Amino acid sequence: MGLNYDEGPYHQSERLKEYQQHARQLIKKDLAYEKEGAVWFKVPQGKTSWQDLVRGGIEFENNQIKDFVILKSDKYPSFNFAVTVDDWQMKISHVIRAEDHISNTPRQIMIYQALRAPVPEFAHLPLLRNPDHSKISKRKDPVAISWYHEKGYLPEALLNFLCLLGWSHPEGKDVFSIEEFIKNFSFQRISKSAPIFDFKKLDWLNGVYIRQKTDKDLSKLLKPFADKKMTDGLIEKTIPLVKERLVKLADYPSLVDFFIREPKIEQKLLLEKGGKDKKLIKNQFDMILKDLEKAEWRAADLENLFRGIAQAQNYHVGKFFMAVRIA
Structure with a gap:
C-alpha cells in the first residue's frame, strides 16, 4: 500500500511480562483482584467521560459497567488491558478507530487512570456501509488487501478512495496524494454519518490513476496480469489501445485476448x-x-x-x- 511506519511491528505475545507486571501493581494498589485464576479490574464509583475528537463529549455512568478481566487465567491480557498498556508505553497520543469501540473506551480510560498514565485523545469514526447501507462484513465482503491487489487496484487509488470515506478535502478534490491528505487532514472535516463503500467511485479513481501512468510503467504493472503468450513488446504495443478503457489491471486480458487467440464468433x-x-x-x-x-x-x-x-x-x-x- 505504500504506507510507512515508524517502528515495530510488536507482538503482544512477546510482551506478556509487561502486562503481568502491571496487573500485579494494580493488585497491590487494591485496584484489581484475583478470582478463579484471572485478574479482575475494580470499577471505581462515579462517571467516566472524554471529549471525542469526532463526536464531542461522551460520558458513561460507572455503575453501568461491571468489574472486568484484565489478565486471563492463562496469563494473557484482555484486549482492553493490552492496548492500554501498549499505547501508554509506546507514547500513543491519538487513538483513532471505529465507533463500535466507544463502549471499550471508558474501561480503557479507567485503566489509564489506575496506572497513572496520560490518557490519549480518542476519535471514533463511523462504520463503513455497503451501498444498501448494510454493515460491511468480514465474512461476506472483500476486506482483505490481497483481494484488491488481485483485482488490479493500484495502491495509490485505494488509499485515495479510503481517505474519502468519511472525510472531505477542503478544496472539494476527489483525486489527491497521501501527502496532500496528511497536509489537509483535520478531525473537523470527518462526518459522523456512515460513509458508503462505493465500488463505482473506487473503479473511477483507479481508472484515473491508471491513465496517469506512463506507458512504460503501466506495461510493467500489467505484466503479472497478462497471458504468458503476451511478450513485453506486445504488451507495450497494446497500451495505447486499452489505456483509456482500463478500470482495473485485471481487466487487461479480456481487452487484448484477440491478439493471441483466434476469436470465436457465432x-x-x-x-x-x-x-x-x-x-x-x-x-x-x-x-x-x-x-x-x-x-x-x-x-x-x-x-x-x-x-x-x-x-x-x-x-x-x-x-x-x-x-x-x-x-
Whole structure:
C-alpha cells in the first residue's frame, strides 16, 4: 500500500511480562483482584467521560459497567488491558478507530487512570456501509488487501478512495496524494454519518490513476496480469489501445485476448447484429479486406475508411459497424 511506519511491528505475545507486571501493581494498589485464576479490574464509583475528537463529549455512568478481566487465567491480557498498556508505553497520543469501540473506551480510560498514565485523545469514526447501507462484513465482503491487489487496484487509488470515506478535502478534490491528505487532514472535516463503500467511485479513481501512468510503467504493472503468450513488446504495443478503457489491471486480458487467440464468433450473433443478410455481410467484408491492405492503421484513418465504404455503398451505418466489430 505504500504506507510507512515508524517502528515495530510488536507482538503482544512477546510482551506478556509487561502486562503481568502491571496487573500485579494494580493488585497491590487494591485496584484489581484475583478470582478463579484471572485478574479482575475494580470499577471505581462515579462517571467516566472524554471529549471525542469526532463526536464531542461522551460520558458513561460507572455503575453501568461491571468489574472486568484484565489478565486471563492463562496469563494473557484482555484486549482492553493490552492496548492500554501498549499505547501508554509506546507514547500513543491519538487513538483513532471505529465507533463500535466507544463502549471499550471508558474501561480503557479507567485503566489509564489506575496506572497513572496520560490518557490519549480518542476519535471514533463511523462504520463503513455497503451501498444498501448494510454493515460491511468480514465474512461476506472483500476486506482483505490481497483481494484488491488481485483485482488490479493500484495502491495509490485505494488509499485515495479510503481517505474519502468519511472525510472531505477542503478544496472539494476527489483525486489527491497521501501527502496532500496528511497536509489537509483535520478531525473537523470527518462526518459522523456512515460513509458508503462505493465500488463505482473506487473503479473511477483507479481508472484515473491508471491513465496517469506512463506507458512504460503501466506495461510493467500489467505484466503479472497478462497471458504468458503476451511478450513485453506486445504488451507495450497494446497500451495505447486499452489505456483509456482500463478500470482495473485485471481487466487487461479480456481487452487484448484477440491478439493471441483466434476469436470465436457465432454466425448467429453476426447475422443478428449485422443485418441477417449473409451475402451482403460477406460482400462488405470482402470490400473492407481489400481496402485495408493499402490503409494506414491509425484510428482516425480506419474510421474514415469504414465510414467512406458505408456511405459509398449505401450500407446501414449501425449494422455495418456492428458487423465489423463482431468480426
